[in-house]
Amino acid sequence: MTALTDDEQLDNFKSLTKKYGSAAVSGVLIALIAFFGWNYWQNKQLHRAQNETARVQQMMEQAQSMTGDAKAYNQLAPLADTVIKKDQNSAQAVQAEFVMAKVAADQGNYVAAERELKKVQNIKLDDEGLLQLVNLRLAYVQTxxxxxxxxxxxxxxxxxxxxxxxxxxxxxxxFVAKNDIANAKKAYQSAWDATIARKQERQILQIKLESVGVLVDDPNIERPILKTQVDES
Structure with a gap:
């Protein structure tokens, strides 16, 4: 395979984004980890603080039912405030802020989404994994x-x-957004190695690697993906 220039690699990534949509492949989307975050939290908190858990569940259901509604953020805010005031250092408070951040981001209001996540970025909570999710999601919103x-x-x-x-x-x-292909390759390769080690889903990551000119060997995924997919567009 002929080595691609940086411009060609960027064009590949742009073609990929056009085909799959920025919601599927770009780093600006917090929805890539939204459901993972919710499932993680549910498993950790299933038997704790049932009333507040129920309120957050109600928020989730309302948020889903109000998808596309410009009033969703303002209407859900009072319910989130109730959960947070109950115990601002609880996992339920963090999840309430997650919901508010996602609703804001879905409306394109990333300033509000960042504000919500920063409220719980440094809370006192004995749940390191949940706090890691706060920072992951915050990074997407900042991007x-x-x-x-x-x-x-x-x-x-x-x-x-x-x-x-x-x-x-x-x-x-x-790094792709910054047109820094060299560091993008290193970051994606590191992510690939960690993903392989943990046997996690990796097809989108393989596409991202190929978009910056890196072919990776995965017997479970046909390669190269990018050339086939982009040529169809």
Whole structure:
């Protein structure tokens, strides 16, 4: 395979984004980890604080039913405030802020989404994994605002091994946005290695690697993906 120039690699990534949509492949989207975050939290908190858990569940259901409604953020805010005032250092408070941040981001209001996540970025909670999710999601929101350096600093706070692949992939997305292909390759490769080690889903990550000119060997995925997919567009 002929080596691609940096411009050709960027064109590949842009073609990929056009085909799959920025919602599927760009680092600006917090929805990539939204459901993972919710499932993680549910498993940890299933038998704790049932009333507040029920309120957050209600928020989730309302948020889903109000998808596309410009009034969703303002209407859900009082319910979130009730949960947070009950115990601002609880996992339920963090999840309430997650919901508010996602609703704001879905409306394109990344400033509000960042504000919500920063409220719980440094709370006192004995749940390291949940706090790692706060920083991952915050980094995506900052990237959406082109605050790339802030996003990279936020990702530096993600240190738990279980989140390494997600953090490195987000770094790769940021470097692509900054037109820094060399560092994007390194970040995506690091994410790939961590993903392989943990046997996680990796097809989108493989596409991202190929978009910056790196072919990776995965017997479970046909290669190269990018050339086939982009040529169809």
């Amino acid at each position: 959406a605002q082109k605050k790339y350096d802030d996003a990279l600093k936020t990702l530096a706070l993600v240190t738990v091994p279980a989140f390494k692949a997600s953090a490195d992939e987000a770094r790769g997305d940021i």
